[in-house]
Structures are given as C-alpha cells and as structure tokens.
Amino acid sequence: MRLLLPLAFTCAVVALGQDGATKENWTDYGGTPASWRYSSLDQINRSNVAKLTPKWIFQTGDPDGGLNVTPIVVDGVMYVSSSRNRVFALDAETGREIWQYRYQFPKDFIVSYGPWNRGVAVAHGRVFMGTLDNHVVALDQKTGRELWKVNVEDYKQCGCNITGAPLVVKNKVIVGVTGGDSAHRGYLNAFDVETGRHLWRFWTIPAKGEPGNETWEGDSWKYGGGATWMTGSYDPELNLLYWPVGNPAADFYGGGRRGSNLYTDSVVALDPDTGKLKWYHQQIPHDVWDFDTAYECVLFDAPVDGRMRKLLLNVNKGGMTFVIDRTNGKFVSAWPVVKHLNWITGVSPEGELLGRNEPEVGKTKFLCPSIGGGRSWNQGAYSPKLKWYFTTGIEWCQDVTATPEEPREGQFWFGGSFTPKDPPGERAHGHLGAYDPVTGKRHWLYKPTYPLLASVLVTAGDLVFTGDPEGYFFALDARTGEKLWSFQTGSGHRGSSITYAVKGRQYIATPSGWGSALAGMVAQMWPEAEKFRGGSTIIVFGLPEER
Amino acid sequence: MTIVLALLLAQAAAPAPDLARGEKIFSQSCAIGYCHGAKGAANRGPRLRGRHFERQYLIRVIRDGIANTAMPAFKATLNEADLNAVIAYVESLSGAADTSGHEVSSLPAVKPAAPVAEAHPGRSLFFDATKGTRCGSCHVVDNQGVAVGPALARAAGTSADILNAIQKGKANRVRMVTIRGEAPFPAIVVEQSSDTVRLYDLNSMTPVLRTLPARDVTIGPASDWLHGSLVRGYTAAELTMIASYLSSQ
Incomplete structure (x- = not known):
C-alpha cells in the first residue's frame, strides 16, 4: 500500500502576461510555448532530491547520432522521437511501449546534417514530426498510425531537412528547416493540423522587390541561408509567433553578400494566422562567424527601469544574450554568457555591435568563442520563482580562415574552415550559471569537467537538472549551484530533461545518448571524448515509494 | 572488380591528381562542421588524418558512399578529375600527424563565381x-x-x-474526393484497400499524402481540376x- 505524496502546485505568479510553467504535462518543446523549461511541480525538491531513484528505462535501440530529444508528456503518455525519425509512445508511469512508428525513407536516401531529431509536437489528437527527408508527418496520437505526410521541399535539391521540433499554434503546426550552412534560402512553414494542407510560408530572406531584399548583394539572397532549425515561441495574449533565424551563408565569407542580410541572425515576430512579419530584431547584421540567432526565445516579464515589460531573451552562438521588448522588438539589453568573446568588443546601448573582429581571406585569425558556440542549441531555463535564467556556456576559441567559395544549390557552403583552440591563458572548459535575465548579473557558476551540451530544467522545487558528456545526470540547488544528486546513466547527455506527474507523483525524465555534430567537435578539443560511449535511452527518476 | 581495375587503369593514364584542388574540395565538401573536420581532424564523421586507408576502399567509399550512413556518393556531385583530386588528398592525410592542423592554408584566394548555370x-x-x-x-x-x-x-x-x-491540361487521374466533414477537393488516389485510402490532396501546394479510413472517403468522378x-x-x-x-x- 503506497501513500501518495501530496502534490502541491506552487503558484508561479507572474503579474503580467503568460504563465510559462508546466504542471503534470510537458506539452511543448520548451515546456510551454513561452520556452521556460520550468515546472511548477515541487514534490521533488532540495530536501529529498538525494533520494531519487530510477523508475524505468527505455532503449530506442539506435544510438547513431545519440538522443537529442525533449520528450513530450500528455496525460500519462510520453512521446519520444529518436534518430532517423522513429517515434515511441510510452506509458509515462511504467515505460511500457504503447506504439512505435518508423518513418520510411526513400531507397536512395542519404542523411545530411546528421540523423538526429529533437522532438515532436503533440496536439489535436496528433503527433507531429519533421523528417530528415524534409517532410512533415502527422500521426494518430492513440495508435501512431500515419494520418498525413507532406513534402516541404525536395531534400535532394535544397540540401536541407528538419531536425527541430514543430510548434503547434491554434490549428497550425509550424515547422522550421535546416540548411543555413548550405546554399539555400530559409523559410518557416505552417500546415493545417487536420489535413496537412500548406497554410503559409515565411521566407527568412525577402525576394526581389520585397522590403529587406536590398540588404543582399546581387543574387546572394537566393542562397543566403537563414535556417529556422530550432523551435520558436508563442505569446497567446499578443498573438505573436516568435522564431529565431540562423546565420547567413556562406558562414565565414561575406564578400558576395554585402549588406545586413535580413532576416538572418534575427528574431522575427509573425502573425501566426497569416505568417506575415510584424517586426524583427536583428542581433548580428552581416554575420561572418556563423553565430546563428537560432536558439530558444524565452518569453518573460520583468521590470526594466521601474516599469514592468514584456520581454524576450535569446542567446546566440556567439555567446551574446539579447533581451528585447516582445511587443515591438525594441532592444532592451545584451550580456555575454562567456568570458572569452573577442568577435566584438561589446554592444552599444542601442543594441549595435561594437568593434567587429571578422575572419579574413587567406589569413588565420584567432576568434572566441568557437563556431561550436559560446553556447550550443541545448536550451537554458527560466525560473519565475527566482526570476533567474540558467544557461550553459563554453569557453573555447578557434583559428578561422575565410575562403571564398562558389555556391552550389543545396550543397554545403561554409566559406572557410576552423580549428578549435584553448582560450588565452587557460584550458577550454564549460559552465552552467544562474543569471539575472535582464542585466546578466551572475548569481553562481558551476564548473563541470567537460562542457555541458544538454538542456537545463528548473523546477519550483528550486532544482536545476542537466547532464554531462560522461553520462552523469545531476541536480543542483537552483539558489546556490551546489550539487545535490547525481546518477551515471551510461552515455553522455545531448538532449533535454523534463519533469511531469502521473497520479500525483512527480517524475524527472532524461534522454541519455552522446552524439550530434558538436560531440565530434568536443572530441577535437578533448581527445578522450572520442571514446565517450553512444547510446539512446530514456531514464525516468522518482522518489522511493513510502511503505 | 572490373570497374575498379578500369578506374585504376584510367588513373594511370590520367594526369597526376591536383592535391591543391583536392584540398579545396575537401575543405568545402568533407571538412565541414558536420563531417570530417578541418584537414580531416575528425568531427562528427571519423578522423581521416593520420590514418591509412586502402586506396581501393577510398575510391569505393568516396565514389559510392556508404549505405545507411551520412557518407554520400560523391560521384553524383563531383566530376572524375575532382574525385581523383579528393582521393589523392585524403591519401595524403595518412602521413599527417594525428593532430588538428594549424598551418595557414596555402590556397590562393579566388573570387566567388556565380552559381553554375544549368544546361537549359x-x-x-x-x-x-x-x-x-x-x-x-x-x-x-x-x-x-x-x-x-x-x-x-x-x-x-x-x-x-x-x-x-x-x-x-486536365488530368484523368485527378478525382473529386469527399471526406466526411470536409468540402470536396481534387485528389490523386494512390492506394485503395477495403479499409484505407491513401491519396494526394491537391488542395495544398505541395500536395499532402493523406491516409484515411475508406468508410470516410467518397471518390467522385474525374475532377475539372486544371493543371x-x-x-x-x-x-x-x-x-x-x-x-x-x-x-x-
């Protein structure tokens, strides 16, 4: 006879705007469409986290590319996607498989940009996933049966595919695309959740005759990158869809695309009903570093100069965090998540980059951070309770050389090469910090052995969870950064942990499975990482049952 | 086997492969962030620097790719001279030290050309x-x-x-289809069994391949849909x- 622990929901009171906290369910890629990765569950907290034990383990069976997913949990069922577009529906209490789906690839299919998948979206009785051959599929949530499948663009022509999780807004499933390092013109698409019919396309690079096209030289707009490879956010009150747009192509050589290259390296705010641009905020005009404004848009409210503001936070690959007003895109503040940053000397009070330090043709330049990112795509977390933002950072640099290359449609187009290097005066390393999201004031910094490449989860129990490349999944005290618990899961972490509740019990779930493009780069900097074991496993933890 | 032999013979008669060209193609097509790393120092793809590969193996893998992996068949995108240059370059890496390269590229800067125009x-x-x-x-x-x-x-x-x-043009294959709860739409039926119908819904560009319970679908006469x-x-x-x-x- 087990006693159920009382499950108290701490009211994460936010004076204005949306509540981005999750409760029993983890409904969206970022927890909710506000992308907080914060749960109001506090049954597991600082007082009892040391007692966490594994409850069940699920193996997807295919470790290629690792396990990069953020699981979704709806009403006691967990939905997990793994490499090569496999989807599993699992009983979230026991780990029992309810159904599995294997996407069928064309016979001559070749993986570009890697086999991983970062997650599905679940809504309207359907499970939605983007595929490696650039389709979107809708599956029956109960059976896993395919209901519709639509081609976004011929993957062989565009050299692009879908690895990010879709976002459902009202009756639309919104899906981004990779291809930002190829000669390709990026876009964002919306499909009808019921029929799969195409509803709108937003091109991230305006066509001839459209405003913004003048920021591209000649025909460079046709091949200028601007991928939408990660997942956006949504504010239902403002009815605005926010999507981060990645770097322009070629990555390191901008000679053929003089101009600010809109809307690359921007956060765009769209009307989700029409796909029309409402406003944009460009972080990096004419990016020549591949510093990709591609990561999560955290929607939160905070006082700025004594006035409550609706804000949006976005960390880019260059290690710079930009905070803007999410009602109009106006710049509010910028702060770095890394110490070693020399591609600019700073950001002006108006949000303009100062002292640009650009790669040069035929010359090797030492630039920080590395193209691998002052932070990678694994997401940070925001606690409305502490009003802090938690994010990882990587202190590493690179030698980079720009090389003019001719674009070939759908083919990789980097325009240079790079070699990761230690930063000046110290060994490369990573960290996880707690920051004031507006000012960047740091409250604590945790330093692991290897850089952390898994997303961060924060809970109302004042716990921060993440995992490391060696396989340890661990909990820190969100108030101090002190390590309270850790568990060796058998393979490194590159996905995103979540928390949920079934029948009044809180669980913590983490993917374990080392892989991805960056895992390879880590091995260049830390040769022993070449031997880190792969895997593809979901491990779920809970408190011991009381007798 | 004969193909390989023919290749080797062709090789013998061909001019020496251009290593600089091979390095340039490698840096653009193979060294990129997702694959073998700068100068083959490894990335997500395996390290090539400081490792020895049988020449025939290199020829086969670079030309034909490796099935079910991220290694593509470059014979589809590179011409013979470029393939040979890349093969020679990868071979040249076998003698290189197993560290990531530091040296400044010796390649001269070139002006980027416009994308190669299609034949027609x-x-x-x-x-x-x-x-x-x-x-x-x-x-x-x-x-x-x-x-x-x-x-x-x-x-x-x-x-x-x-x-x-x-x-x-009209397409005879295109039929008007009615699904319970939806307005009729033009479709191409691709599969039909007693319980399931799969069709391309042409009310969307690009068309949606929908799988529907047969009982919900009425397939009407040829549509007046126009290409x-x-x-x-x-x-x-x-x-x-x-x-x-x-x-x-």
Whole structure:
C-alpha cells in the first residue's frame, strides 16, 4: 500500500502576461510555448532530491547520432522521437511501449546534417514530426498510425531537412528547416493540423522587390541561408509567433553578400494566422562567424527601469544574450554568457555591435568563442520563482580562415574552415550559471569537467537538472549551484530533461545518448571524448515509494 | 572488380591528381562542421588524418558512399578529375600527424563565381527554388524532383503540345474526393484497400499524402481540376521555356 505524496502546485505568479510553467504535462518543446523549461511541480525538491531513484528505462535501440530529444508528456503518455525519425509512445508511469512508428525513407536516401531529431509536437489528437527527408508527418496520437505526410521541399535539391521540433499554434503546426550552412534560402512553414494542407510560408530572406531584399548583394539572397532549425515561441495574449533565424551563408565569407542580410541572425515576430512579419530584431547584421540567432526565445516579464515589460531573451552562438521588448522588438539589453568573446568588443546601448573582429581571406585569425558556440542549441531555463535564467556556456576559441567559395544549390557552403583552440591563458572548459535575465548579473557558476551540451530544467522545487558528456545526470540547488544528486546513466547527455506527474507523483525524465555534430567537435578539443560511449535511452527518476 | 581495375587503369593514364584542388574540395565538401573536420581532424564523421586507408576502399567509399550512413556518393556531385583530386588528398592525410592542423592554408584566394548555370534555362525554371510552387515539387525529370504527378522523362510531343498541356491540361487521374466533414477537393488516389485510402490532396501546394479510413472517403468522378491552376507563379515566357526544355528531353 503506497501513500501518495501530496502534490502541491506552487503558484508561479507572474503579474503580467503568460504563465510559462508546466504542471503534470510537458506539452511543448520548451515546456510551454513561452520556452521556460520550468515546472511548477515541487514534490521533488532540495530536501529529498538525494533520494531519487530510477523508475524505468527505455532503449530506442539506435544510438547513431545519440538522443537529442525533449520528450513530450500528455496525460500519462510520453512521446519520444529518436534518430532517423522513429517515434515511441510510452506509458509515462511504467515505460511500457504503447506504439512505435518508423518513418520510411526513400531507397536512395542519404542523411545530411546528421540523423538526429529533437522532438515532436503533440496536439489535436496528433503527433507531429519533421523528417530528415524534409517532410512533415502527422500521426494518430492513440495508435501512431500515419494520418498525413507532406513534402516541404525536395531534400535532394535544397540540401536541407528538419531536425527541430514543430510548434503547434491554434490549428497550425509550424515547422522550421535546416540548411543555413548550405546554399539555400530559409523559410518557416505552417500546415493545417487536420489535413496537412500548406497554410503559409515565411521566407527568412525577402525576394526581389520585397522590403529587406536590398540588404543582399546581387543574387546572394537566393542562397543566403537563414535556417529556422530550432523551435520558436508563442505569446497567446499578443498573438505573436516568435522564431529565431540562423546565420547567413556562406558562414565565414561575406564578400558576395554585402549588406545586413535580413532576416538572418534575427528574431522575427509573425502573425501566426497569416505568417506575415510584424517586426524583427536583428542581433548580428552581416554575420561572418556563423553565430546563428537560432536558439530558444524565452518569453518573460520583468521590470526594466521601474516599469514592468514584456520581454524576450535569446542567446546566440556567439555567446551574446539579447533581451528585447516582445511587443515591438525594441532592444532592451545584451550580456555575454562567456568570458572569452573577442568577435566584438561589446554592444552599444542601442543594441549595435561594437568593434567587429571578422575572419579574413587567406589569413588565420584567432576568434572566441568557437563556431561550436559560446553556447550550443541545448536550451537554458527560466525560473519565475527566482526570476533567474540558467544557461550553459563554453569557453573555447578557434583559428578561422575565410575562403571564398562558389555556391552550389543545396550543397554545403561554409566559406572557410576552423580549428578549435584553448582560450588565452587557460584550458577550454564549460559552465552552467544562474543569471539575472535582464542585466546578466551572475548569481553562481558551476564548473563541470567537460562542457555541458544538454538542456537545463528548473523546477519550483528550486532544482536545476542537466547532464554531462560522461553520462552523469545531476541536480543542483537552483539558489546556490551546489550539487545535490547525481546518477551515471551510461552515455553522455545531448538532449533535454523534463519533469511531469502521473497520479500525483512527480517524475524527472532524461534522454541519455552522446552524439550530434558538436560531440565530434568536443572530441577535437578533448581527445578522450572520442571514446565517450553512444547510446539512446530514456531514464525516468522518482522518489522511493513510502511503505 | 572490373570497374575498379578500369578506374585504376584510367588513373594511370590520367594526369597526376591536383592535391591543391583536392584540398579545396575537401575543405568545402568533407571538412565541414558536420563531417570530417578541418584537414580531416575528425568531427562528427571519423578522423581521416593520420590514418591509412586502402586506396581501393577510398575510391569505393568516396565514389559510392556508404549505405545507411551520412557518407554520400560523391560521384553524383563531383566530376572524375575532382574525385581523383579528393582521393589523392585524403591519401595524403595518412602521413599527417594525428593532430588538428594549424598551418595557414596555402590556397590562393579566388573570387566567388556565380552559381553554375544549368544546361537549359527551362531546367533551371523547372526547379527554380525562388518559386513557392515549382514544377519539380510534383514531377521528376532527369532523376530530379518529387514524384507526385507523372514523371516527365518521355514527355511526348512538340514544345507547343507540352505548353498546351501545362496550361490547359486536365488530368484523368485527378478525382473529386469527399471526406466526411470536409468540402470536396481534387485528389490523386494512390492506394485503395477495403479499409484505407491513401491519396494526394491537391488542395495544398505541395500536395499532402493523406491516409484515411475508406468508410470516410467518397471518390467522385474525374475532377475539372486544371493543371494550369498550379503554374501561376510562372510567366508565359517562362512556361514556354520549360516546354522547350521538356520537349528536348
């Protein structure tokens, strides 16, 4: 006879705007469409986290590319996607498989940009996933049966595919695309959740005759990158869809695309009903570093100069965090998540980059951070309770050389090469910090052995969870950064942990499975990482049952 | 085996592969962030620097790729001279130290050229990525494109016939379909069993492959759907050019 622990929901009171906290369910890629990765569950907290034990383990069976997913949990069922577009529906209490789906690839299919998948979206009785051959599929949530499948663009022509999780807004499933390092013109698409019919396309690079096209030289707009490879956010009150747009192509050589290259390296705010641009905020005009404004848009409210503001936070690959007003895109503040940053000397009070330090043709330049990112795509977390933002950072640099290359449609187009290097005066390393999201004031910094490449989860129990490349999944005290618990899961972490509740019990779930493009780069900097074991496993933890 | 032999013989007769060219192609196609790393120092793909590979193995893998992996068949994208240059370059890495390279590239800077023009302007238009809906979204020609509608490898007739079909053609395969709860729409039925119907819903560009319970679907007569409704993104002059390209196939 087990006693159920009382499950108290701490009211994460936010004076204005949306509540981005999750409760029993983890409904969206970022927890909710506000992308907080914060749960109001506090049954597991600082007082009892040391007692966490594994409850069940699920193996997807295919470790290629690792396990990069953020699981979704709806009403006691967990939905997990793994490499090569496999989807599993699992009983979230026991780990029992309810159904599995294997996407069928064309016979001559070749993986570009890697086999991983970062997650599905679940809504309207359907499970939605983007595929490696650039389709979107809708599956029956109960059976896993395919209901519709639509081609976004011929993957062989565009050299692009879908690895990010879709976002459902009202009756639309919104899906981004990779291809930002190829000669390709990026876009964002919306499909009808019921029929799969195409509803709108937003091109991230305006066509001839459209405003913004003048920021591209000649025909460079046709091949200028601007991928939408990660997942956006949504504010239902403002009815605005926010999507981060990645770097322009070629990555390191901008000679053929003089101009600010809109809307690359921007956060765009769209009307989700029409796909029309409402406003944009460009972080990096004419990016020549591949510093990709591609990561999560955290929607939160905070006082700025004594006035409550609706804000949006976005960390880019260059290690710079930009905070803007999410009602109009106006710049509010910028702060770095890394110490070693020399591609600019700073950001002006108006949000303009100062002292640009650009790669040069035929010359090797030492630039920080590395193209691998002052932070990678694994997401940070925001606690409305502490009003802090938690994010990882990587202190590493690179030698980079720009090389003019001719674009070939759908083919990789980097325009240079790079070699990761230690930063000046110290060994490369990573960290996880707690920051004031507006000012960047740091409250604590945790330093692991290897850089952390898994997303961060924060809970109302004042716990921060993440995992490391060696396989340890661990909990820190969100108030101090002190390590309270850790568990060796058998393979490194590159996905995103979540928390949920079934029948009044809180669980913590983490993917374990080392892989991805960056895992390879880590091995260049830390040769022993070449031997880190792969895997593809979901491990779920809970408190011991009381007798 | 004979292919490899022939290749080796061809190699013997061919001029020495251009290592600098091989390095340039490698840096653009193989060293990139997702694969073998700068100068083969490893990335997500395996390290090549400081490792010895059998020449025949290199030839096979670089030309034909490795099935079910991220290693593509470069014979599809590189010509013979470039393939040989890359093979020679990868071979040259075997003697290199197993560390990431530091040296400044010796390659001279070149001006970026415009993208290589397609052989026929009609072909470029057929696959024109600036068009939201383009011919290649639904048709395969010369092994490229998406096979929703018929392949156009042997499109019969003169350029004028083809232009007429593009603009005014009706498709017998396209039927009006009614699904419970939805307005009737034109569709191509691709599979039909006692319990399931799979069809391409043409009310969307690109078409949606929908799997539906047979009991919910009524397949009506041939639709009055016109192919011309799809090609509004092209000018008349562009369509004439495309017709000319298809008639030359």
